[in-house]
Amino acid sequence: MAHVTYFKLGEMLVKEGLLSQEQLDRAILVQKKEGGRIGEILIKLDIVKESDLAYVLGKQLNIPYSTFTSGLLNPAADQGLEELIPQELALRNIVLPLSRTINSLTCAIFDPLDLTLLDNLRKLTNCEIIPVIATRTDILQAVKDFYGKTNLLKNAVEQSYGLADIAVETEARVDTTLSMDRLAAMAEEAPVIKLVDLIIRQAIDERASDIHIEPGRNKIRLRYRIDGKLYDIPPPAKHLSLAIVSRIKILACLDIAEKRLPQDGAFMVRLEDRTIDLRVSVIPTIYGEKVVMRILDRSQVALDFSSLGFEPKQAEEFRKAITSPYGLVLLTGPTGSGKTTTLYAALNEIRDSTKNITTVEDPVEYRLDGINQVQVKPEIGLTFASALRAFLRQDPNVILVGEIRDLETAEICIRAALTGHLVLSTLHTNDAPSAISRLIDIGIEPYLLMPLLLVVAQRLVRRLCQDCKEAYEPSKEQLAELSIKADLLYRPKGCAKCNQIGYKGRMTIIEIMAVNSKMRELMGKKASYQELRRAAIESGMETLFQNGIRKAAKSLTSLEEIFSKTLGME
Numbered sequence: 132m133a134h135v136t137y138f139k140l141g142e143m144l145v146k147e148g149l150l151s152q153e154q155l156d157r158a159i160l161v162q163k164k165e166g167g168r169i170g171e172i173l174i175k176l177d178i179v180k181e182s183d184l185a186y187v188l189g190k191q192l193n194i195p196y197s198t199f200t201s202g203l204l205n206p207a208a209d210q211g212l213e214e215l216i217p218q219e220l221a222l223r224n225i226v227l228p229l230s231r232t233i234n235s236l237t238c239a240i241f242d243p244l245d246l247t248l249l250d251n252l253r254k255l256t257n258c259e260i261i262p263v264i265a266t267r268t269d270i271l272q273a274v275k276d277f278y279g280k281t282n283l284l285k286n287a288v289e290q291s292y293g294l295a296d297i298a299v300e301t302e303a304r305v306d307t308t309l310s311m312d313r314l315a316a317m318a319e320e321a322p323v324i325k326l327v328d329l330i331i332r333q334a335i336d337e338r339a340s341d342i343h344i345e346p347g348r349n350k351i352r353l354r355y356r357i358d359g360k361l362y363d364i365p366p367p368a369k370h371l372s373l374a375i376v377s378r379i380k381i382l383a384c385l386d387i388a389e390k391r392l393p394q395d396g397a398f399m400v401r402l403e404d405r406t407i408d409l410r411v412s413v414i415p416t417i418y419g420e421k422v423v424m425r426i427l428d429r430s431q432v433a434l435d436f437s438s439l440g441f442e443p444k445q446a447e448e449f450r451k452a453i454t455s456p457y458g459l460v461l462l463t464g465p466t467g468s469g470k471t472t473t474l475y476a477a478l479n480e481i482r483d484s485t486k487n488i489t490t491v492e493d494p495v496e497y498r499l500d501g502i503n504q505v506q507v508k509p510e511i512g513l514t515f516a517s518a519l520r521a522f523l524r525q526d527p528n529v530i531l532v533g534e535i536r537d538l539e540t541a542e543i544c545i546r547a548a549l550t551g552h553l554v555l556s557t558l559h560t561n562d563a564p565s566a567i568s569r570l571i572d573i574g575i576e577p578y579l580l581m582p583l584l585l586v587v588a589q590r591l592v593r594r595l596c597q598d599c600k601e602a603y604e605p606s607k608e609q610l611a612e613l614s615i616k617a618d619l620l621y622r623p624k625g626c627a628k629c630n631q632i633g634y635k636g637r638m639t640i641i642e643i644m645a646v647n648s649k650m651r652e653l654m655g656k657k658a659s660y661q662e663l664r665r666a667a668i669e670s671g672m673e674t675l676f677q678n679g680i681r682k683a684a685k686s687l688t689s690l691e692e693i694f695s696k697t698l699g700m701e
Contacts, residue, residue: 141169144179145185154178166246181266185241189264194243199269200691204239206230206277213431215256218278224248227270227277234258239265239273268624271631276362323374326367327382330375331409332425333364335402338636340426346372346419358593361465376413376420382611383411391415397494410494427499434479437616438684439472440639445673448643452585453477453555459548459612461535463560469639470557471496473589474531477555478502488528490535491518505568507533519543525552532556537575545575562675563588563665567654577654588642588675590696592688593634600633600686600692601628609690617684622691638687640679640696644672 141155158172162645165172170188170571173179182198189196197203204227212228215236226248229238236258240248243262252260265273330353334342339355346352353366367375380387383396393414400407408427413420436446452460460477464471475497482488482501493507493515503525505518515532516539522530523543534557535541550555560566563586571577601624605615618655623633644650644667653666668674673681679693 136370141173141599143191144173144184147183147187149180149183149187150178153558168242180601181268185264185266188243192243192264194262194264196264197239197269198265199272202264203228203263204273206273213278215258216252220255221274221278222271225267225270226252227265227273229263231258231624235261236627237261237263239263239270241265241267241270268631268633272625272633275631277382278363299511321442323371323378326371327375327378329561331400331426332402334424334426335407335428342422342424342426344375344422344424346416348418351375356506358634359591360593376422377410379422379424380413383409383613385411385413390420395494408496410496427496434472434476435481436476439469439476441641442673442678442681445643447642448588448645449477449585450480452552452645453481453583457548457551457553458582458584459545459554459556460584461566461586462555462557463563463566463586464557464590465559465561467591468587468589469591469637471533473587473639474555474557475499478529478531481529486528488529489522489525489527490531490533491515491522492531515540519547523552527552527642529553529555533571534558541570541573541575544578545579545582549579560588562664563642564667565660565674567663568660571657580654581651583654585646586644588644589639590675590679591637592640592679592682592692592696594619594636594638595623595686595688596626596629596633596635598628599624602686613690615680615684617686619686620683620690621686622689634692638682640675640682640693642672642675642678645670652668 134486141150141158144150144336145152145155145582154173154176158169158176158178161172161176162169170179170184174181174184180678185515186196188194203310207230210231212231214508215231216226216228216238229237231237234257236256236288238252240262241264242248243264245279249260249262252258255479259267330342330344334355335578337355337357340359341356343354343356343361344351346682347369348370351366351372353498354361379388380394380396382398384398385396393412395413396411398409398411400409405428408429410425410427412423412425415421436449439444441449452458462473464470471492478490478499485676487503488501489503489505491505491507495506498504499545505513507513507518509514515534515536519532519540519545527547530544530547530552532540532544532554535544544556558566558569560569566579566586566588567583570580600621602619603619604618604633605613605620609615611618625631625633629635646654647670649666649670650663655664658666676693676697679688679697680690682688683690683693
């Protein structure tokens, strides 16, 4: 009976035009020799794609087909699904619980013909199983998102405070009225020290950029931001919340007694032969204090243009601007788009003993030898503007300003550029041409913008995992609409090396607007944003979207990533 079913599946694949009769006959011969299921054999022989097989199988069995990117593989919250089907069982059987009613459970399954699995799930959950078809890759990726990145932390947490006497004592005594002496003592106890160390160590090993520790009504939420996305991690027990926050405050030299106001601090950790900076932000919430730790691992940051994602022509334009004796160079983009890293790459490129380079930042993220870096401290009057005024009396060649936030800072930057200094800074705008409009909006007269040399807009996109990326042919509509020149594009698949995510690492997509005589003429006339953008494109500017499509065509990232970062930019 099973062979009849599989043969019908093969016929449907032929009917859908996904394989030829000859390819099906070849797969049937392999099945007769080696056994197994025809679908798995077709995938193994690279005749049919996993997604195509799932689609046709769903069509044949009249079962819905869902994908990870559609957002349909998103389990319902607060239904206890992770307890109904534990993570180990989900990974072993490639199954994901999606939602539960009184006596039924909807599950994503990559093989709905596995009647043994369906029967076991029915007995385990005491629910009627309603299957939804998805690919093995999509289910594994959704399982990772739902259950958290790994159980390593959970196991270590259990070991670190598994002694009953410690757990009972802290749970009974830790509350919002706990004495500061006791809280400080708890923060220095071995289990808490070990736990905080482990949270930081695992985040570094996972290549996380941020650690989020968030208090809830009945539990702590622990999340790592990896390649721009937040992932849930098995959290420690709720009763350790105050002790964990206090331990982090002690490390960052913050006031553990202050719980009503936000606090910022920093500390360093040494891991093997690396020194890693951690920037700490603590804010009060209704359930306690939330902590975010930004991980700044200089050894993981490539301070050269090619590694950041600059095309050779773009690198040449940028290098020409930053080696100019004077002028203003701006980087634009939202928070977290890599602007500061690009600025540090520029400083790394131009620093030498013949130049006096000074920076004013909030905060200083990376420490570079041979550069004078200043941290702003508004509480004592050391602002961007006051620091800049002092810099001009320090005989500088190059000045880096972390961000232009107001008219006063913008005016001093432009004055410095006009009087023979090279000034590098950032703005929060969506693209390069809108930087000019932004400066005019905050009060800069257009004629003062003449020293502007170059504006760079950028976004960070995730790199496809080069070990498991999956090729596919773009449709004729995509080829025509997006001007794609590649015969094949690539999409994420997922493997052990990328934790089944399909992406590993990030890169920039870049838009560079060189300010030429035509642009300066338009600026002097207070031209609109649309006129400036049109002139920049006519002068050869490649937009963020176009640069992203170029990188997707080179199989460095996916179209989905480009659309998610540049949608509406064209």
